[in-house]
Amino acid sequence: MASTACNSCGQCCSNLELDEKGIPLRPGVIPCKRLKFTPNGKTYCSIYNRRLGSSLGKGLVCVMRKDCPFDYEGCPQNDPLGRKKVFRVDFKAKEVTEIKVETKKDETDK
Ligand code: SF4
Numbered sequence: 804m805a806s807t808a809c810n811s812c813g814q815c816c817s818n819l820e821l822d823e824k825g826i827p828l829r830p831g832v833i834p835c836k837r838l839k840f841t842p843n844g845k846t847y848c849s850i851y852n853r854r855l856g857s858s859l860g861k862g863l864v865c866v867m868r869k870d871c872p873f874d875y876e877g878c879p880q881n882d883p884l885g886r887k888k889v890f891r892v893d894f895k896a897k898e899v900t901e902i903k904v905e906t907k908k909d910e911t912d913k
């Protein structure tokens with residue numbers, strides 16, 4: 804069963820950058836308008852009790868976290884086999900960086 808653990812970092816709730824065909828290229832620096840930030844650095848969704856996942860931008864509803872096209876630094880729901888690109892999303896600094904993460908697959912490749 805897929806993990807539903809979440810540390811409320813908010814990284815998966817960005818408006819994704821899409822290409823001209825609407826295919827996600829990478830997470831964006833602009834958070835979903837429904838993502839709220841707390842003074843302790845955590846986040847919550849203003850409409851869903853349990854965060855679902857990435858917004859796909861203008862007028863489109865967000866998808867379940869497991870269906871997000873990307874993974875995120877430190878997220879417990881990342882694919883353990885590393886099949887998705889992993890990003891660090893810093894909304895404050897307006898920076899999105901692809902990061903390299905050691906995976907179980909990397910271990911078996913050695
Ligand atoms: S990236 Fe992961 S830990 Fe962060 S809010 Fe999304 S599901 Fe939760």
Ligand code: SF4
Binds near residue numbers: 835850857858865
């Ligand atoms: S609507 Fe979806 S993308 Fe936006 S904050 Fe809520 S769970 Fe995140």
